[in-house]
Amino acid sequence: MTQANAAATDVVDQVSGLAAGSAIHTLRHARDKVVASTQGSYNGLFDPALPGLTLAERLFVALYAARLAGAADLVAHYRTRLQAIEADAALVTLAGQGNPDTLAEARLRAILAFTRTLSERPVEGDQAALKTLPAAGLATPDVVTLAQLIAFLSYQVRLVAGLKAMQALGAGTPTTTAVPATAGTLLQSPIRAHGFTNEVLDWKAWLDVVSVDSATPEQVAVLEESHPKAKVSDYYLFLVHQPEILRQRSTAFNAIMYAPGGMPRAERELASTVVSRINGCVYCASVHAQRYEQLAKRNAVIQQVFDDPYTAGTTTREQAISKFSIELTEQPAQVTAGQLRPLREAGVTDAEMLDLIHSVAIFAWANRLMLNLGEPVFPEQAGQ
DSSP, X not given: OOHHHHHHSOHHHHHHTOOTTSHHHHHHHHSHHXXXXXXXXXXXXXXXXXXXXXXXXXXXHHHHHHHHHTOHXXXXXXXXXXXXXXXXXXXXXXXXXXXXXXXXXXXXXHHHHHHHHHHHOGGGOOHHHHTHHHHTXXXXXXXXXXXXXXXXXXXXXXXXXXXXXXXXHOSOOOSSOOOOOOOOOOOSSOOEETTEESSOOEEEESSOOOOGGGOOHXXXXXXXXXXXXXXXXXXXXXXXXXXXXXXXXHHHHHHHHHOSSSSOHHHHHHHHHHHHHHHTOHHHHHHHHHHHHHHHSOOHXXXXXXXXXXXXXXXXXXXXXXXXXXXXXXXXXXXXXXXXXXXXXXXXXXXHHHHHHHHHHHHHHHHHHHHHHEEEEOGGGTXX
């Protein structure tokens, strides 16, 4: 595949084996903003003109991340792209099969070590891990590119795995009617369990953020598009070092979490909270627990997620959503039609199933950024 063809092809369709006109292809493309921004993210992250990390370095990261995830089809895709640019064959082999710790080149060794941490154990991506990158010669915009790339790949791996499982399951209708959860009442006090909370937290970046006063017009425009509070958020002010990548990522996030129809928004927030709990992202779990409570007007299931996500759910449907969210988060390569059947049996439609896959996948992306680029700030820490 030439570099031009790679940019023109919808990679997720290609790697998932989605044929135009098939039921799952049609269903996926009904969420056209998600499709476009997913491919837009891919195009931006692998743009040969993107400064900083070379295209070869970015493709080495992609090959290695796909290999770590056991995503054979994506391994083949990224190996083909590396071969198309005539990348060093020994490095291609190492990224696909070997141990990057043996690399003599300190820069690529640090890049791939960070890739391994962010891919496999994002909760271990502390400030010391992040600062190995500037020490290896990466400027802050390059760090942003790398973090966004690895996080995107985590999203891509899970999206492809979910779509392939949906294809294997085949289009169909739920075997039972969904039973709504009883309304219940909100708990009267904040939840704190195992380091997680539904309280409002802040977040601070570990490296330098962009000052709004000195931001470029493009950076300001992307901040304004991304979130109402982006101009006062360390998270957005850090990611806007690479504005086009942030633009595509924000578009995907907003289209997945806020689009009308499909899975009820409260259930997307429940899945996001489960994924964040599993990945150890305290900040994301707090934000999306709050959003769930605002939408559902209850939070007994949030208490369960914080206590033990593996048994969480006040109804069969919630239990199925939580279980699948964990399975796709922890072992994407092992997700098959068998993991989707309990959802269908619990009353989840195909359109809702796709929204659930999107929600789990986007939080593979979001959690990795939050966990590895900064830290949450609890109310009692504010002002310290």
